[in-house]
Amino acid sequence: MTAPTTVSAPEDVEAPVPAIELRDVTRSFPGPPEVQALKGVNLTVPDGDYLSIIGPSGSGKSTMLNLLGLLDRPTVGEYRLGGVLTSTLTEDERAALRARQLGFVFQAFHLMSRRSVLDNVMLPMLYAGTPRAEREPRAREALQRVGLSHRMGFLPGRLSGGERQRVAVARAVATRPRVLLADEPTGNLDQTTTGEIMALFEELHADGLTLVLITHDGGVARRAHRRIRLTDGRAEEV
Amino acid sequence: MRLRRAPAAVRPExxxxxxxxxxxxxxxxLGEATADIGSRPGRLVTTIVGTVLGVAALIATIGFAQTAAGQIARQFDAAAATSLVVTPSTAQTGGASGSSVATGVLPWDAVDRMERLAGVDSAALLAELSLPDATVTAVAVNDPSQAPPAPPALYAASAELLDAVGGHVATGRFFDAGHDARADRVVVLGSRAADRLGIERVDNQPSIFVDGIAYAVLGVVDRTDVRGELLDAVIMPTGTARADVGLATPGDLQARIAVGAGPQLSEQAPLTLAPDEPGSLQVQAPSARSQLGQAVQADVNGVFVILSVIVLLAGGVGITSVTMLSVVERTGEIGLRRAVGATARQIAGQFVAESVVIGLLGGLIGAAVGVLGVVAISVARDWAPVVDPWVALGGIAVGAVLGLLAGGLPARRAARIEPVEALRGGT
Structure with a gap:
């Protein structure tokens, strides 16, 4: 696959375009009192990276996830996703970019309780423009990948916590995103299932997926290949 | 499995x-909107009950009005609904007098031709005889000291007239085809004409004199369903009129037809009677529904339609509030859909579609309930149920439109949900 080019950053044309690039990103929430959740953050995530962002609560982790996930915009600074300068995009363009480039895994799973496991995994493909004929095969493939091919027709309520999170992972990777964003993916899981999910992430990374993990759990964070610590809105590489 | 990356995005696309x-x-x-609809039957029932009641009430109201109108037409308009008259067309002669002449002619065998048509129970030829100076008296002598009384009207008719006008003979009998064919000098009197001529009974074989010629009175007709003017008339067979007073052509054809055959016979009668020039004949036939019935329907509808609309509005509020509740409950799902790439418009569309489907379902059930209600009550009362199919289809459409309107507010709210906020909660 050829590296994507960017129109507005000529210095990046020669070098491979990173999956994620933050430059001097500040996000402040108008008060009173005004809160600066992120202060001048610089971050580059090349394709195939496995990064964890760690920090105590209130350190700006959620704000970071929302920005990276195109669910929020920086107050100051630039965010490029796959080389595209996201600040100039319309809401619909951002939605399209989310659908095609990003996969989400949440702490609370966010599965649709009245739809089957297979339906849940097929949902993002509906909005991502995945060829119609490929949607179900890809969902089955993703479920097989996370070891849940025997649960496809189940409702999520009948699954264990670990299984639910694996459905969520299958849902996130079924669209073949460029980056998987995981927000406290093990926050609701016990020790054993946490280990299973982390092993799954490791396998996905080995398959070439770019992973960004946001967590307050130091043990989980250490499984990543790079660690960024957020402290009071400032980022530093550990 | 090798996870491939999505193709890199290139601006401006x-x-x-x-x-x-x-x-x-x-x-x-539609798939997304209908996927969850049956998953909570209790909730669904609560949501659509208002719409079902509203649409059912609307359809029942209109259906009962139509049924009642049909019933009234049957009871009061039976005579009008079964009377068909064929007359030759007329044209203005152009002169200052403004008189008109007939442009068509009814054939003398019109009765035979008409009775061959389906829906015609009986038919008779009828002509008013215009004899300006004719005297009609019950006695042969003329009393010159008395001013001559205005004579009763003179009509010529074929023997089937009694049946065609639904007449009743009070005494004596009506003339028959034999009298007609032989041009016998016989007459039948309308009851009021008989009074004026002083004839009360026919068993003593009375006669009347028309321009001095004696005609035997065969009977007295005291009642007709249509053509009440015949009660004031002296009626003779057409054959007699042709022989004695030179009747040239029949004046018109009076037929008694089956209920509902009017529109069809209006088309057929001119072709049957004047195949060479159907336009030369005019037909007065009952329309499908009587005017009286329509007037009654308008009265009944006014009140109940307003009531039904109120119930429908309540149904709409029901859909709005339950859908609104559903939006709140599904905040997490909405956030998820937005995160995986749904636009605000797609979210709004989904909730509008859900609400339209619910409205459509309510309309469908309501229409069925309404029609069944009309049928059940009509059967119990021994009425003929009448519901225009368009009314039932309209009821279904009303449900869908109600859903569309009711879904607007929840859809707007769903579209405004920020994914960041929505994803904070759990499911």
Whole structure:
């Protein structure tokens, strides 16, 4: 696959375009009192990276996830996703970019309780423009990948916590995103299932997926290949 | 499995163009909107009950009005609904007098031709005889000291007239085809004409004199369903009129037809009677529904339609509030859909579609209940149920439109949900 080019950053044309690039990103929430959740953050995530962002609560982790996930915009600074300068995009363009480039895994799973496991995994493909004929095969493939091919027709309520999170992972990777964003993916899981999910992430990374993990759990964070610590809105590489 | 990356986005398209077939289509929207509808039957019932009642009430109201109108037509308009008259067309003669002449002619065998048509129970020829100076008296002598009384009207008719006008003979009998064929000098009197001529009974074989010629009175007709003017008339057979007073052509054809045959016979009668020039004949036939019935229907509808609309509004509020509740409950799902790439418009569309489907379902059930209600009560009362199919279809459409309107507010709210906020909660 050829590296994507960017129109507005000529210095990046020669070098491979990173999956994620933050430059001097500040996000402040108008008060009173005004809160600066992120202060001048610089971050580059090349394709195939496995990064964890760690920090105590209130350190700006959620704000970071929302920005990276195109669910929020920086107050100051630039965010490029796959080389595209996201600040100039319309809401619909951002939605399209989310659908095609990003996969989400949440702490609370966010599965649709009245739809089957297979339906849940097929949902993002509906909005991502995945060829119609490929949607179900890809969902089955993703479920097989996370070891849940025997649960496809189940409702999520009948699954264990670990299984639910694996459905969520299958849902996130079924669209073949460029980056998987995981927000406290093990926050609701016990020790054993946490280990299973982390092993799954490791396998996905080995398959070439770019992973960004946001967590307050130091043990989980250490499984990543790079660690960024957020402290009071400032980022530093550990 | 080797996870491939999505194709890199290149501005200005940001992401590669998706072929139309793979985009989020209306079918996808409907699929998403209907996927959950049956999953909570209790909730569904609560949501649609208002719409069902409203549409059912609306359809029952209109259905009962139509049934009642049909019933009234049957009871009061039976005579009018079964009377058909064929007359030759007339044209203005152009002169200052403004008189008109007939442009068509009824054949003398019109009765035979008409009675061959389906829906015609009986038919008779009728002509008013215009004899300006004729005297009609019950005695042969003329009393010159008395001013001559205005003579009763003179009519010529074929023997089937009694049946065609639904007449009743009070005494004596009506003349028959034999009298007609032989041009016998016989007459039948209308009851009021008989009074004026002083004839009360026919068993003593009275006669009347028309321009001095004696005609035997065969009977007295005291009642007709149509053509009440015949009660003031002296009626003789057409054969007699042709022989004695030179009747040239029949004046018109009076037929008694089956209920509902009017529109069809209006088309057929001119072709049957004047195949060479159907336009030369005019037909007065009952329309499908009587005017009286329509007037009654308008009265009944006014009040109940307003009531039904109120119930429907309540149904709409029901859909709005339950859908609103559903939006709140599904905040997490909405956030998820937005996160995986749904636009605000697609979210709004989904809730509008859900609400339209619910409204449509309510309309469908309501229409069925309304029609069944009309049928059940009509059967109990021994009425003929009448519901215009368009009314039932309209009821279903009303449900859908109600859903569309009721879904607007929840859809707006759903579209405004920020994914960041929505994803904070759990499911």
């Amino acid at each position: 940001v992401v590669e163009k998706v072929p139309a077939a793979d985009r989020f289509t209306l079918a996808d929207l």
